[in-house]
Amino acid sequence: MKRVLSKVLTLLFVLTACISCKKEQPTGNIPVLTTAEITEITNSSAVGGGNITSDNGHAVFVRGVVWGTHDNPTIDDNKTVDGSGTGSFVSQLEGLEPETVYYVRAYAANSKGTAYGNSIAFQTLAYDLPELNTAEVTGITQNSAVSGGSITSDGGNPITARGVVWATHDNPTLEDYKTVNGTGMGNFISQLDGLEPETNYYVRAYATNDMGTAYGNTLAFRTLEQPETGTFTDDRDGTVYKTIKIGNQVWMAENLRYLPSVVGQATSSNSEPCYYVYDYNGTDVEEAKATTIYTIFGALYNWPAAMDGENSSSTNPSGVKGVCPTGWHLPSDAEWTQLVEYLGGENVAGGKMKENSDLYWINPNTDATNSSGFTALPGGYLYYADNHFHHLGYYGTWWSATAGYNGVYDRYVYNESGKIYRTESGKAGGWSIRCVKD
Numbered sequence: 224m225k226r227v228l229s230k231v232l233t234l235l236f237v238l239t240a241c242i243s244c245k246k247e248q249p250t251g252n253i254p255v256l257t258t259a260e261i262t263e264i265t266n267s268s269a270v271g272g273g274n275i276t277s278d279n280g281h282a283v284f285v286r287g288v289v290w291g292t293h294d295n296p297t298i299d300d301n302k303t304v305d306g307s308g309t310g311s312f313v314s315q316l317e318g319l320e321p322e323t324v325y326y327v328r329a330y331a332a333n334s335k336g337t338a339y340g341n342s343i344a345f346q347t348l349a350y351d352l353p354e355l356n357t358a359e360v361t362g363i364t365q366n367s368a369v370s371g372g373s374i375t376s377d378g379g380n381p382i383t384a385r386g387v388v389w390a391t392h393d394n395p396t397l398e399d400y401k402t403v404n405g406t407g408m409g410n411f412i413s414q415l416d417g418l419e420p421e422t423n424y425y426v427r428a429y430a431t432n433d434m435g436t437a438y439g440n441t442l443a444f445r446t447l448e449q450p451e452t453g454t455f456t457d458d459r460d461g462t463v464y465k466t467i468k469i470g471n472q473v474w475m476a477e478n479l480r481y482l483p484s485v486v487g488q489a490t491s492s493n494s495e496p497c498y499y500v501y502d503y504n505g506t507d508v509e510e511a512k513a514t515t516i517y518t519i520f521g522a523l524y525n526w527p528a529a530m531d532g533e534n535s536s537s538t539n540p541s542g543v544k545g546v547c548p549t550g551w552h553l554p555s556d557a558e559w560t561q562l563v564e565y566l567g568g569e570n571v572a573g574g575k576m577k578e579n580s581d582l583y584w585i586n587p588n589t590d591a592t593n594s595s596g597f598t599a600l601p602g603g604y605l606y607y608a609d610n611h612f613h614h615l616g617y618y619g620t621w622w623s624a625t626a627g628y629n630g631v632y633d634r635y636v637y638n639e640s641g642k643i644y645r646t647e648s649g650k651a652g653g654w655s656i657r658c659v660k661d
Contacts, residue, residue, distance in 0.1 A: 252279040254331040258288070258340035259311070266321035266348040266379040272305070272313040273329025273340050281333035283307055288314040290327040295342050298330060321379060322349045351378035353430035357387070357439035358412070364594035365420040365447045371404070371412040372428025372439050380432035382406050387413040389426040394441055397429065420449040450596035457481065457548040464548075466660070467596035470565035472558065473660035476598050478521030481546060485511045485522075491610050491651040496528035499653045501603050501612050516615070519583065520602035523653035526622060526631050529553055535626035540659065543624040547658035554659045556625035556632040556645075563634075563643055566595055573599075574641030577619075585616040590641025597657075599636050605653025612653075620654045 259272035271288045284307050291300035303314040319325065325347065329340035358371035370387050383406055390399035402413040418424065424446065428439035451468035465476040486497055487504030500511040500522055511517055524546060530553065531545045541555035554562075566572035574590030576597040581588055584601050593599075603615035620635040630647035633654060637644075648654070 252281075253336045253338040254278050254281075254283050254309075254333055256286075256329050256331050256338060256340045258327065258329040258343050259313075261327060261343055261345040264345055264347060266350050267317070267319050269316045269319065269325075269327075269345060269347070270313060271316055271327050271329070271343075272311065273331070274311045275309040275329075275331045278309050278331075278333055279335070281335050283309060283331045283333050286312055286329070286331040288316065288327050288329050289339070290316060290325050292323065292325060294326045294344075295339075296326055296328065297339070298332075298337060302330070319347045321347050323347050348379075350380050350432070350434045351376070352434050352437035353378050353382060353432055355385075355428050355430050355437060355439045357426065357428040357442050358410075360426060360442055360444040362592065363444055363446060364592055365449055366416065366418045368415045368418065368424075368426075368444060368446070369412065370415060370426050370428070370442070371410065372430070373410045374408045374428075374430050377408055377430075378432050378434055378437075380434060382408060382430050382432055384431040384436075385411055385429065387415065387426050387428050388438070389415055389424050391422060391424060393425050393443075394438075395425055395427060396438070397436060401429070418446050420446050422446050447594055452476070452596065455548070455550075459548065465598075467598075469562060469595050469597065472562060472565075474562070474597060475551070475658050476596060478600060478602055479524075479546065479656040479658060480512075480517065480521040481548070482508055482512060482517075482522045484508060488605055488610050488612050488653075491605070491607060491653075492525060492527065493650045494527055496531070497525040497651075497653070498528055499523040499605050499612075501605075501615055520600055520615070521655060523602070523605055524622065524656055525605075525607075525653055526650035529622045529654070529656055530624065533624075535624065535631075537625045540661070541624040545624065546656065550661050551658040552661055553622065553624040553656065556623045556627075558659055559621075559623055559632075559634050559645070562597075569643050569645070571641055573636040573643035576643065577636055577641075583616065585638050587639060589639050601636075601638065602655045604655075607649040607651035607653075620648075621657050622654045 255277040256275040261271050263270040287303035287305040289296040289302040305312045328342045354376035355374040360370045362369040386402035386404040388395040388401045404411040427441045453466040456463050467476040500517045503511045533543045536543045539557040543553045545553035563572045566575045575595045576599040577591035578598045579591040579593040599619045601616045601619045604620045618637045623632045625632045627647040
């Protein structure tokens with residue numbers, strides 16, 4: 224009996240040994256991964272990520288990075304969720320504090336659990352000053368200008384104040400003159416007032432956050448000269464006119480009102496002088512002069528009336544007295560060009576010449592500043608093609624003493640533009656006149 228029992232025990236031992244020698248089959252495990260380098264570090268954010276090299280036979284259903292101010296953070300700390308599966312991924316870390324050491328590591332989870340990559344430490348940057356640029360200086364007059372700025376970065380801190388500073392010395396600061404133009408990022412516009420005529424100024428934008436105040440680039444500009452004004456009397460009818468010196472020229476600051484005769488809009492001529500008052504269609508001079516339109520906007524003249532029998536001139540000065548008072552002359556095309564160029568060119572000169580209100584101009588009186596003192600008024604015109612008055616309140620149009628290939632050179636401004644326009648028009652048209660001092 225003992226021999227039988229011994230054989231049974233020996234057989235069981237052999238079977239057990241054989242089973243234990245059989246190769247173990249894989250059971251699967253948590254993922255294998257590494258943490259990516261930390262890049263694009265700012266005072267409040269950074270970029271990380273990871274690379275999952277194996278899911279160990281069980282699909283990765285969530286992945287990302289975890290971070291904290293202590294080593295070996297877990298999913299119980301701050302984390303991102305950046306998809307699923309194996310391979311590389313990128314993570315954005317937001318809401319960080321400046322000048323703080325953080326620890327970050329990648330994580331990946333499958334049905335067997337959560338695995339972590341290696342832990343990497345980094346430090347966020349300190350808060351910065353804002354970054355900004357100064358806007359171009361425009362709308363320059365004798366005592367004002369327009370500038371502003373563009374804030375491209377708040378330095379990680381809200382912008383609590385912004386505007387421009389200016390002075391007569393370079394690199395002005397908040398201790399000099401300033402505007403206050405709101406808060407926050409983006410573009411802003413600033414109005415500089417109280418300037419002195421014919422003075423060099425320096426301006427730059429500023430922006431303030433908790434770190435301090437930063438400034439944009441410095442721009443220099445010069446205010447316009449104070450207009451030299453005066454008056455004179457036309458000895459033909461006793462009319463007193465205002466004058467304005469613009470550059471080296473002295474211009475009438477209002478439209479000519481000399482009216483030796485008057486006709487209505489139905490009468491026109493390319494060769495005989497015709498004098499008009501807008502919307503008046505009679506022939507009584509005193510009656511025409513009694514109208515409000517005549518008092519404000521003056522008379523309209525065809526080119527024969529404007530020239531008063533003299534020949535076209537393209538010289539500067541024209542030498543053409545024409546219908547102008549003694550000591551004054553009708554400006555040539557070149558004299559108009561001299562005025563326009565002095566005021567900065569045709570794209571801006573109109574605004575500097577237009578009377579700057581809606582009392583006489585129909586809204587919008589675009590870009591009107593009258594910084595030149597020319598006080599251009601919208602006296603309308605008599606159109607030579609249909610013998611009708613047009614556009615009182617919208618257009619101001621003036622003759623020159625210079626004939627062109629297709630008509631006579633003139634200048635006009637209108638309510639919806641800051642430009643002044645040069646055209647050629649028919650001699651029979653009824654235009655306003657501004658004279659220039661000899």
